[in-house]
Amino acid sequence: MVTAIWLDVLDEIARTCSAHGRGDLLQTVRQKRVQLLDPNLRVLVIGESHQGKSQLINAIINAPVCPVGDGRTTVLPTVVQHAEVPSAAVVQAPPPSAPGRSVGTVVPVTGERTPVPLDQVAAGVAGALGRRPGGGAAHVEIGLPRALLGAGLVLVDTPGVDEVAALGAAGPTAAPAWADTVLLVSDSTRELSAGELTMLLHITRSHPNVVVVQTKTDLVADWRAVAERNRQHLADAGVPAPIVPVSAALRLRAAAADDKQLNAESGFPVLIARLRQDLAGKSDRLARAAVGVIARRVVEQLAAPMRAELASQEAEEQSGPISRLHAAQREADELRRCTTRWQNTLADEMADLLADIEYDLRDRTRQILRTVEETFDSADPLVTWEAFQEWLERSLVEAAEANQEWLIRRCDWATRQVAGTFVRYGADVLPPWSMTMPTDLGDRLPEIERPHIDRFTPSQKLLTGMRGSYGGVLMVGLATTLAGMSMINPLSVGVGALLGGKSIRDESRQLLRRRQAVVKTAIQRYVDDFFVQVTKDRRDAVRQVQRMLRDHFTALTEELQEAIIQSFRSAKQAADTEAAVREQRQREIRTRMTRLAGLFEQAQQLTGSRPAPASLGPRA
Structure with a gap:
């Protein structure tokens, strides 16, 4: 019944991806379903070069299965799993353009297997044996009869990388999405580097179960101080990953001498106990956490275009x-x-x-x-x-x-x-x-x-002159009579002529002005x-x-x-x-986003303290 809860939520996520037309997310959910139903615990060991990843795997299973050395020994991802008889093979997938291969798949596909002799495993891991030119991604599969492996533990050794993208380039076998547990290996000679912290940040956003394994504690006297500083770095970066200090050299020496105290000092009992706990809880605790993570990823990717569409509609409202x-x-x-x-x-x-x-x-x-x-x-x-x-x-x-x-x-x-x-x-x-x-x-x-x-005619001039001269003649004539002269005399006549002429001139000027x-x-x-x-x-x-x-x-x-x-x-x-x-x-977008929110809430309840929700429907 416990399994049915997270499985029903996962199937509901798959139906939601299908309803939204996201075939790529549907493929991822289906692959995650197959992975979670697989009883084996796939452990991905990652980290930078020369940190002791291969030696860590050898110490876990107490067998020199992965080649170690000072050079670059691991080129191809190495899958160590249970087998009744020791065996090794190089598996090469078809080319990326081969028909029938899904784009973006993270599940290893069946490829061409090339058996490798056990004494030449190092050459196979180094990529010098069993690979065909022009083929797809390749990895090495090694089978050993070990009880821990027989219980369902599968260990994957990866080439040394400092970026998550490099893991994807190494092929789907080394992809963190295909792993149930991720072990990031960093030795005790230094604190976590910026590249390792960045890789942890990327992985923990999409993977619920990450452990930092601090190796080579036997080489550093103050490895506890290094571990404490690393814990502080993880806390500051917001990375929820525990730190397990170990020493592969002490583990292998303890196994050879059957020394339980030395084995306890190696730190491997804590790491192996953690792996056994993850193996036992895969169908419940790890599955719930994985479903919560994939639900968040799916909801974010489905909601992002809808939020963008709402924003674009608001922008179009201003320009439409x-x-x-x-x-x-x-x-x-x-x-x-x-x-x-x-x-x-x-x-x-x-x-x-x-x-x-x-x-x-x-x-x-x-x-x-x-x-x-x-x-x-x-x-x-x-x-x-x-x-x-x-x-x-x-x-x-x-x-x-x-x-x-x-x-x-x-x-x-x-x-x-x-x-x-x-x-x-x-x-x-x-x-x-x-x-x-x-x-x-x-x-x-x-x-x-x-x-x-009006014109000044001659007759008018004559009359005007006579009127003017009459007064002069009379006045002067009367004056001259006192002197014994006659009234009409040359003097009176001359004065009359002068006054007559003056009258004519005055009258002419007056007529001009008029x-x-x-x-x-x-x-x-x-x-x-x-x-x-x-x-x-x-x-x-x-x-x-x-x-x-x-x-x-x-x-x-x-x-x-x-x-x-x-x-x-x-x-x-x-x-x-x-x-x-x-x-x-x-309205359609809000309805879909409401459903996505409800789906996300149900997925988060799987890992919360609240009671688990009822079944969402029949299994796919």
Whole structure:
């Protein structure tokens, strides 16, 4: 019943691997099932070179089965197991590409066996005998009739390595995953090296039963201090591995002399007792621990892609349809702000344009009027009117053309200012039309009429001279009568002539000033009429431009809004669809992870103090 508990958990792990489509993990679980059901205890002896691994195995079984020496003696893994008759053979697996071999397998496959004479075992272990070029991984199998081996103990000697990866390169026979117990061998001449601690860290993460064997205690007087420091190193590194100090030399000497006390001093009774305990507890304690480890490994490997998928879905949520939906919403908000901006910009630019154009026209007409004032302060309209009329018409046309040209430039400027608010939507937002200078601007101006100007006729001059001379003749004539002269005399006549001429000149100047004032007033009215008419034309043109720009950018805004709405609808539909699919997938992932958590909890209960769970189902 005890066996059924961990076996049912292991079978449930296998079914979970199959449900997740992980054939590689399923193969590993099945191989672990075969290994745990095997009654033999497979002990893997690993460590760096020249630490006494081969001598350790010889001392355990009390037989010089593994070659030892100062050189590199162990090249191929050596499997020492029970046999009724001593035998040795080199077993070479098929090439890695051979048909029928599973990728990533850790269970030794049946290969080609080449018997090796017992006196040539050293050559076989050294890789110099029985290997076929181009074949797969090879190992040496040695059979001996020993009671400890007959009880089910299988010892595997490995080449000296300082990395776990090197063990896998040596072939599946030396893989820690195929071992029930792992012995890491390190001699007493030094403390555990960094490579050995790293190897222990890697192995203990995936193997529940690791022992550090400290050899060659007979060569170091303070081997106990070395062992204590090694225990501290293991504790600091978090490696849950006990240390067993031994001396193979004392063990072999004690066996030869049948000295029990010397055998006890060798430390091997403790190591062998540990191996016997592991052998007896393989079907229960070791199996439970192994199932807990493989459950953790399987759960981690199955949960990792699901956690990654959840994380990727969260990332896709930020960059997928949801992000496009948010982007469409932001674009809609930005378009509303853009609409407000371009409308305000258009209104402000048109208002500024009207004020500037009217001021410009007013300034130009004022300059013309100042020239008129200066001209007719001295000129006689009767003499200069024809030339002046031509100059005035030309000046007004030039003023109107300059004002119109500036209006065109300002309208183009205002158009580009409004279009600048659409810069994020592309450069092709300007209207397809443009203002031009009219060719008949002079014909559209009001015709100037010559004002009515009074002339100083000869009859008027005669009458004016007579009125002026009469007073002079009378005044001087009365004065000369006192002197006995007649009233009409040369003196009175001369004074009358002078006063008459002066009257004519004064009247002529007054008539000139009246003519100049009349012309100035007439021209002022004409220029005012010109200003009113041109201003009205400019205002009409500006309003027309404003309406055209309003209609153009309104249509452009509606097109952009329609595109954004369509994008928003598509993004929302895609987001809703993806959200539903993603939510369903997340529920499936969470359900699977919950099951994995339950499976892991059940596997951990096998080694915990809580009662073991009930059977998970029928055996596979």
